[in-house]
Amino acid sequence: MRRIWYGMGMVLVLLGLFLPAADCLAARHAPRAETAADTGPRGKILFIPQDNRPTSGMQAAEVVRHLGYEVVMPDRDMLGGLGKDGDTEALWNWTQENARQADMAVIAADSLIYGGLVSSRKHEIPADVLRERADRLRQLHQVHPFLKLYAFVSLMRTPRSGEASGGEDPDYYISYGEKIFRYTGLMDKAEETGLQPDEQQEAAGLEQDIPAEVRKDWLERRRRNLEVTKQLMNFVREGSMDYLLVGKDDNASLSQTHRESRWLKKYGQDIPPDRFRMTAGIDEFALLLLTRAVNQRERRVPEVAVCYNEGKGGDTVPTYSDERLADTVKTDLEVAGARLQGEPSQADLILLVNTNPDGMTGEANHVREWEAAPLNNGQDRSGTAPFLQLLHSYLQTGKPVAVADVAFTNGADNALMRHLEREGMLFQLQAYSGWNTATNSIGFALGQGILACRMKRDAADALLMTRYLDDWGYQSNVRTTMAIRIEQMDDPQIYLYLGGYEQAFAEEASQLLVRFARLHLPRLERPDRLSVTFPWHRLFIAEIGLSGEDSGAERPKNEQEGRDER
Template identity: 45%
Template sequence: MKKIVCLLLMCFCIVALTLPVLASPLKPKILFVPHDDRPVSFAQTADTVRNLDYDLVLPPQNLLGNRTDLGHPDELWQWVFAQAKNADALVLSSDSLLYGSLVGSRKHAYTQADIIKRVEQFAQLKAQNPRLKIYVFGSIMRTPRDGAASGTEEPSYYAKYGASIFRLTELQDKSETEGLSGSEKKEQAKLETVIPTKAIGDWMKRRQTNFAASSRLIELSRAGTFNYLALGRDDNAPYSQTHKESRLLSKQGEDLGVTKFQALAGIDEIGMVLMTRAVNDLSSNIPFVTVRYADGIGAATVPSYSDEAISQSIRSHLLAAGAIQIPGLKRADLVLLVNTNKDGKTLEANWPQNTIVPRDNTLSFAKMVDLYVSQGYHVGVGDIAFSNGADNALMAELAKRNLLPKLTAYSGWNTATNSTGFVLGQGIMAPKMTLQAKNNLLAVRYLDDWAYQANIRQSVAGELSKIPGTGSYGQLDQKKADAVKATVEKMNIFVKQNLSDMEIDKISIDFPWNRMFETAVTIQSR
């Protein structure tokens, strides 16, 4: 009997040795279609997942939308269908697949029939791949406060009538939720005569088309097409057309529950949030996250470009990412610390107030970061005291305490929800990476959010008039090469002065959208 057992064991070992492929299972494959090709939306989100044990597949960049090319939705659909059969999960931007891109969702000329036809392809995709996990994120069309806030990413009439359009929809939304005073009713009536019928008609027609598409996506979610659907409120306010549409869509999908669908504040960060959910689902992981705020209003802060308290936005992002917020520290996989101003106001990073001089709660917040890092927790910092850049006073204090390389994740770019959603994703995934990979992601954020957005951007912008050739801040053109050179030079100086312990060897940058608002930062580490 023993001889037979030994013989069987030998046979098993021989067979195992002759089948090496079977002994090494393939990495799970995730397909990711972002809402455009901006660095944070595309490359930087992708780089986060690349540092994990997953096979990440991205569409050809020329199919994605950018500032001047609104994108190629039909070609993207062809790519998705061809690649999906070999994937385990899909994280898809409905803006890219319906309109071409996020900017395309604001400017497209497609009919509602065209858009709904594309929406139905999600159902076809699921029918052909019934075991495939599908996560979809889309935008509820934004309502910029004025033409300047639109950044030329709205139809041309918004430059002249944007402020009036915003105010009109602000009053209309308020009228439906709490009513208007007599003077507000008169103001609304006047605005309805000031804005040209052609302009408001075009703007509202596109919104109605997009709203119908979002409504249909909710119905597909109810039918089980998606593992998760997130509809983000792009640049927003407590009263606006965006807020109104979100109210109606949330009501439509409230029976689905927050574990299947949410309409939530923000948009640029939601690709990262749903990539995090896909990774968590594929690894059967449910992270526990503890959230703490700076002294003052803290959790009750309603940031610029948002319509709700930041604590609600963070709760929504955690649910969308497949994580659970817990009150205590004992079981926390990540401690998220949120830097807010004591009075709850969100300033702009390029304003004079953003100095290295500590404000009322800067030192106490840095002390809190120091405490949790020293206790061995994975710590992420959501830096939202300023929009569109880091808090100089906080960053100087963290550098002084040698805390920057010790953080698990950091984000301080663009809007508050962009920052908190992005840092949650990287913070949840970073502990599974090598230390070098984690530090490289941190270095990019420090160079982008702190060095560039909060400091160098303004400095180089001030020098543009001295650079020969045509071009401007919003359209660099012939000035681009010199602006790139100047930015790299200033970044190298910044690294020597502030980030010498991050082991950054070489920095490359680009302005992929031919403007200075955002930059693509890549590094080589020592």
């Protein structure tokens, strides 16, 4: 595990990084349509997440529920997790039962076929069983031909190393992951441009270094998964599925994932782009497809203007991706059923993408002075002032603004958030996202921003509060403080699996988040009721809830202070 920080002195710096802000300034809000919450649901959506994590499941569903839709989800016990396979038979039975009353279905095929996202990387399921499970989606269409069916599936990832795999891949990846990544990257390059003599020699050496049984297991599972994905693409061809989205999970420009994506692109070149897409990412797909389902039901095509920070901007190729941000944004807009608008004044929503001018995407927990990477220590960087200027200029137009905060991976930009807090702009935004990878953040900001334009102000603010608690409070600050605690214990594996320390760490994380909320999110009622738990028994995946409730952040105070409903 990479060492995160040094020095216990940084603990106090983290939690006292910003001065408590004054009361938020009164915000300008454009008029918005009322939701249908008071007149019954606008429609019923059957939703199967890819696993039991809160962000890709419950939090995605909450966005659509705030718009007035009924979203039904299976019990979390049926879903997969880090060390738990989902119950594919129970999920299929649940799907058949609940599809009868649903208007739309957004389904993670990984859950129905493999038992979840992580299970798709480790399974030992025979090919014929996989084909039978995949065929259930075609059967679903046959039985319910008027059910709009939107599905997404992951293309197996290729982590850069065993450390980067985080225990979510076969055990041998810890020892051979770095070599597997390099070897398959060379195979990818060999097919695209050919290898130089020294690269050919390196590839031959790596093939010898990686045990034959490891290579066979790794590539054979991928081959089976690839055939399943082609089967799903065939369902789209024959009209048994309305839309299929394939995600290149934790990807790189030269890797086995990128290699397979080229094969699938060729295989699906005859499928219309309004029926099939493949793009970087995976965890944001649920919300993007929920947004698409809503837009198509309401026969809307929102227009979104996109503006990047100065410097490389849209040409940034972020960590865990093999494509430019501008390409990801373009595809995500199409997936969500929206359209790119070149003139911001004509747009329904303006998406601002916070990038570093040099195109680097650092880690949200990074503050080490001796490494050449952006530091997330709350101090202004070269891109801070120009992005704030961009944000000010668009907020002044009165147009709804969403922020995709991707200057850092796996958390919010502390410098940006410090300014948003001090200048009272936190709740002037339409939507915000800064969690996990850059592609995850962009997709979530887009989906939430598009739908929040049709919500009441208090609903949009409740969703913002969830993101601020998770992406800013926990991921960029509390989690880093906890990582320092782990470093002192001289056992870095605790970061990946908390084991017997989980309860104590959950209590400490809860206390730190309560303190953070009191300092930086005074609009939150009863911050003392906040709690942090770890559904995957690891520090990176946290669920933020309220005492006595299952999950979700508390709604902010309904302060008027000059705030009109949108």
